[in-house]
Amino acid sequence: MKTTDTPPPLGPGSGAGPGTGPADAGPVKTRPAVTKNDTPPAGQKGGGVLNVFSHGVLVIWAILVVMPLLWAVMTSFKDDKSIFTSPWALPDTLHFENWTRAWNQAHMSDYFLNTLLVVAGSLVGTLLLGSMAAYVLARFEFPGNRFIYYLFIGGMSFPIILALVPLFYVMNNMGLLNTIHGLILVYIAYSLPFTVFFLTSFFRTLPTSVAEAAIIDGASHTRTFFQVMLPMARPGLISVGIFNFLGQWNQYLLPTVLNTDPENKVLSQGLVQLAVSQGYKGDWSGLFAGLVMAMLPVLAAYIVFQRQVVAGLTAGALK
Numbered sequence: 001m002k003t004t005d006t007p008p009p010l011g012p013g014s015g016a017g018p019g020t021g022p023a024d025a026g027p028v029k030t031r032p033a034v035t036k037n038d039t040p041p042a043g044q045k046g047g048g049v050l051n052v053f054s055h056g057v058l059v060i061w062a063i064l065v066v067m068p069l070l071w072a073v074m075t076s077f078k079d080d081k082s083i084f085t086s087p088w089a090l091p092d093t094l095h096f097e098n099w100t101r102a103w104n105q106a107h108m109s110d111y112f113l114n115t116l117l118v119v120a121g122s123l124v125g126t127l128l129l130g131s132m133a134a135y136v137l138a139r140f141e142f143p144g145n146r147f148i149y150y151l152f153i154g155g156m157s158f159p160i161i162l163a164l165v166p167l168f169y170v171m172n173n174m175g176l177l178n179t180i181h182g183l184i185l186v187y188i189a190y191s192l193p194f195t196v197f198f199l200t201s202f203f204r205t206l207p208t209s210v211a212e213a214a215i216i217d218g219a220s221h222t223r224t225f226f227q228v229m230l231p232m233a234r235p236g237l238i239s240v241g242i243f244n245f246l247g248q249w250n251q252y253l254l255p256t257v258l259n260t261d262p263e264n265k266v267l268s269q270g271l272v273q274l275a276v277s278q279g280y281k282g283d284w285s286g287l288f289a290g291l292v293m294a295m296l297p298v299l300a301a302y303i304v305f306q307r308q309v310v311a312g313l314t315a316g317a318l319k
Helices: 042-075 080-085 097-104 108-139 145-157 160-173 180-205 208-216 221-232 234-249 253-258 267-277 284-304 306-314
Strands: none
Touching: 042 284, 080 284, 097 108, 097 284, 108 145, 108 180, 108 221, 108 234, 108 267, 108 284, 145 180, 160 180, 160 253, 180 234, 180 253, 208 221, 221 234, 234 284, 234 306, 253 267, 267 284, 284 306
16 A cells, blocks of 8 residues: 655645635734743752851951950050050050060060970971871871870870879979970970871871882882971971960960979960069050060961961862
8 A cells, every 4th residue: 555745735724825824824822921030049048148147157256356356456555544544446646665665674575585485396396296106197007006096186185284283293303394395395295196186187188109109219218208298298287387386375374383483484474474463553555565465476377377277277178
């Protein structure tokens, strides 16, 4: 049977073919217009509200942190009368003699130098010993590896106040009490647990192929660590160094118990000494000047190395 593909004849309402025209086309059905809905999805609207709320909380937090700092700096340039009569007003005259009096008469220069020596020595020792211990714990498998690692973590949770009395007698028996180098050793021991914990996780994120290539080329483990792995761990070292610097610079409990020699006192002890020695006189302008002196190095260090701190904290997450 033969079939054809000829289409059926078009009807009068088809709008095509001979004898058809507009009059025969019949009614034309139009499609209803589609209106565009500009309303965002419910999830997107909720996310926008959450962003506004989070940014508002961050702004309030920034104000709570920055305003006391600015007020302390502003107050350090006032006289004692203006501090109480107009505490929120700008100083009419900048009294730089407050800083001179705090630096010379209150011996803040001696306290600043002692703090600089103690923090510099302890920071170098903490980073050196902590990075070496963290590298071994992160890269080498040996019996007792996890036990030693958990010992360092346990040191982070041990309250330092419980160790003050035995630490005092140990330092006294070793002849390290009331000395700068004794305080440096105590600061190193106090900062090592967090340093090892932080750097162990950081060394695990570094590629092992680089260290293996150095070993194949004939480098020893010591040379591989100092010339290959340690430069690669620079962001982590800077991050943990900033945290240790903040903690050691503002340390008060340890030097109060272990460093009672007036010639070796650090800044935290000096500020307390300045406040106590005022008696009924109340040299508040000099006290605020000394407070700003102790605060400026910490702010400067964080401002200079803030990018490295963020890079070190996010290095493991971005790997």
